Amino acid sequence: MKKIIIASAVSALFLAPVMAFAQAADAPKSPHTFTVNVSLANQYIFRGLAQTNGDPALQGGMDYSHASGLYAGIWLSNISWFTDQNANIKSAPVSLASPGSVGPPYTPHKSNAACLEWDFYAGFKNSFAGGAWNYDVGIIQYYYPGRYDNVGAYRKPHTTEFYGLIGYKWVSLKYSKGVSATTFGVSESKGADYLDLSATIPLGESGFNLLAHVGRYNFPGSANVEFWGRSGGNNDLFDYTDCKLGLTKEFCGFAFGLSWSYADTKDTAPDGQTTAYMNAFGKNVGGHRVALSVTKTF
DSSP: OHHHHHHHHHHHHHHHHHHHHHHHHHSOOOSEEEEEEEEEESSOEETTEESSTTOOEEEEEEEEEETTSEEEEEEEEEOOHHHHTTOOOTTOOSEEEETTEEEEEOOTTSOEEEOEEEEEEEEEEEEETTTTEEEEEEEEEEEOOEEESOOTTSOOOOEEEEEEEEEETTEEEEEEEEOSSSBTTBTTOTTOEEEEEEEEEEOTTSSEEEEEEEEEEEOOOOOOHHHHTTSSOOGGGGOEEEEEEEEEEEETTEEEEEEEEEEOOOOBOTTSSSBSSBOTTSOBSSEEEEEEEEEEEO
């Protein structure tokens, strides 16, 4: 009898953890997922345009997703492009420009400045056909808290877009449509759109991914006389094409990225004075750019 009791006790001792593990494994998985991400980059490039005038960027965000496909999140980064186009320097052009937008004639007694981009987005995404195809639809607002003492022809840069994406395996096509009165501050630009063809291609078993992208930004061809005046320009001067090639690699829980990008942005209007994509420091915010980044997701 003692042997039976001892054997039963030993069995219970060993089986208890196994049964507890089995019960835990049977517990339903939560449909809710929360993640946080933090990134450091040598510069912030958005749609081929410099957002920090070549200076480093600290970025981060929070995301919520539901098993149904619903998601929402926020993302933040330091920026300088809006402030750069109002920089208080003697060599400033007659009109000052910024990434994707234009500025008013320089006014030394008033100032416009913003140092933060704060994005809010929500949407729905899912896959079909056995997971080979995927789609994503949603809305995003690019919000720039700051000081707007003298916007003049230059409107506040807050921008809202609807977007839709269709993807097949490692390639995707995304279309974004501006629905706010202005697009990143460009007057008379409601309806500006951006078409983005991108691919993330695994390079065998190396763990590296090749990034390839080409995009096209189109603005409504408004005369926008308030800004362009008699310069011979109109909002078509904001149209441009950009492309990017890069590599990513996961290592020790971090995602590392290296990319080269180019945007064929125009410096000025035909008069050579009214600027399009040239900032107050005489730099075209498009052109050739190299970006390095490291990201950690929790």
